[in-house]
Amino acid sequence: MRVKEFSIEFSRDGLEESDLAADPVRQFEKWYGEAADDGVGVPNAMSLATASKEGVPTIRTVLLKFYDADGFVFFTNYGSTKAKQIEENPNAALLFPWILQGRQVIVHGTVARVSTAESLNYFLSRPRGSQVGAWASNQSQVIGSRQVLEKAFNQVMEKFRNREVPLPDFWGGYRVTPRMIEFWQGRKNRLHDRFQYHRAGDGWDIRRVSP
Numbered sequence: 001m002r003v004k005e006f007s008i009e010f011s012r013d014g015l016e017e018s019d020l021a022a023d024p025v026r027q028f029e030k031w032y033g034e035a036a037d038d039g040v041g042v043p044n045a046m047s048l049a050t051a052s053k054e055g056v057p058t059i060r061t062v063l064l065k066f067y068d069a070d071g072f073v074f075f076t077n078y079g080s081t082k083a084k085q086i087e088e089n090p091n092a093a094l095l096f097p098w099i100l101q102g103r104q105v106i107v108h109g110t111v112a113r114v115s116t117a118e119s120l121n122y123f124l125s126r127p128r129g130s131q132v133g134a135w136a137s138n139q140s141q142v143i144g145s146r147q148v149l150e151k152a153f154n155q156v157m158e159k160f161r162n163r164e165v166p167l168p169d170f171w172g173g174y175r176v177t178p179r180m181i182e183f184w185q186g187r188k189n190r191l192h193d194r195f196q197y198h199r200a201g202d203g204w205d206i207r208r209v210s211p
Contacts, residue, residue, distance in 0.1 A: 010186030077139035102186030119172035
């Protein structure tokens with residue numbers, strides 16, 4: 001069936017190369033801050049695409065927890081589908097869909113685990129319920145009912161009652177180190193502005209591409 005047509009009249013000014021920071025992480029920082037200021041509900045929500053060694057793709061939404069000059073970091077169970085695919089094929093793509101702002105950012109790069117120290121530092125900052133949930137959920141595995149999950153949660157809660165919840169050895173972070181970052185700015189008549197940063201040695205090559 002044909003779906004109902006929804007369109008957005010993009011009202012932001014255009015994007016020129018002279019508007020861009022020389023470093024894409026600085027440019028991302030600027031756009032991320034503007035998305036947050038514009039009231040994007042969860043500006044750190046990003047689509048993460050991974051693929052198996054056979055090239056079969058999977059996509060899901062995860063949360064960006066921090067970023068730096070080395071890349072973009074998220075956390076997961078090491079037994080999850082995404083983690084297994086990353087071990088088989090350490091290439092991934094990210095998409096930040098700030099649609100109502102007329103913008104999106106796409107990242108292509110390689111993925112590797114962050115250090116245990118980085119995972120521990122983030123894990124200790126999580127709410128206690130989220131810490132317990134990491135222990136209770138055998139992520140991506142089939143379960144018979146929600147009651148199984150809730151029982152596991154309660155058992156872990158009891159196990160660590162009155163003491164700190166430790167970092168599971170099966171849980172931690174991954175960093176997507178970019179080799180390409182694209183900034184997409186919506187314009188009238190679908191003549192959008194798109195700029196791609198491509199890794200070039202220690203720096204970046206900026207290219208305008210057709211929409």
